[in-house]
Amino acid sequence: MGNPKQKWTAEEEEALRAGVAKYGKGNWKLIQRDPEFSPFLFARSNIDLKDKWRNLSGGPGGNGSREKSRSSKPKPSTDGQQSSAVVKQSALPKVKPLIDDSSKSFTPNQYNEMIIEAVSALKEPNGSDNRAIVGYIEQRQEVPQSFKKQLCSRLKRLVALEKLEKVDNRYKIRKDETFGIKIPSPKQKGMRPKQLQNTDHITCDAVEEASVTAAYLIAEAENKSFLAAEAVKEAERVSKVAEDTDSLLQLAKEIFETCSQDEIVLIA
């Protein structure tokens, strides 16, 4: 009647694939609304997307969720009519996890990293909203239920730290981020053991001395690099402690607020 089945076009299919690559399968509404895909998918509902994806992944090659009692035949594929259509059998889902891990909880720092990673990977010019961020992260990482709650405060925190920028309800990476550790130009301290200059008068002594000098410099450089590495480690440690403390503080605040709504708290 009024509904002659609308076959999916190649563009729609591509958009769907790209959408799943971006948000992960299951975030159909999100994909459908994304300005990047909506021009192609405006005629489709989120349910359509889901059904189409089911067909795509259940069809040729991959066995999707939709193989049931219906007799499945091995598909002899006699003729060569479709030989070019299967080209892009994608390596779509399956992204390596950020952190190999099976314990379902993360430190605040790890959350921060995941969020930053997600936002920068999504590369949305107007920033990414909560759902996009969650979608991205959930696609490649199993996260606890509490994650979404934590996400809010993590985002606030990252904004406060000026690592993210909030525009409307979207977040983007701050460009002017001075993450790059300023490497101080190596100062020439006046402790150089010897200057190598007379090239026309190379003696064994000179060579030996040069090698000693070189060895000295190398040792010194190694020492400095070691110290730098230690400093970085220490900085990371301090930052982690700060984050942990911060999240504890936030937790305490939340508890306090909850309590103070219900009753007068008895604090001696």
Place this chain on the structure above:
DNA sequence: ATTAGGGTTAGTG
């Protein structure tokens, strides 16, 4: 409001 999954229908050989 959305999603997953089972069911139904139209199109095709």
Place this chain on the structure above:
DNA sequence: CACTAACCCTAAT
């Protein structure tokens, strides 16, 4: 009729 792709229904979250 058998099969597939598109569409519909509904419980679960």
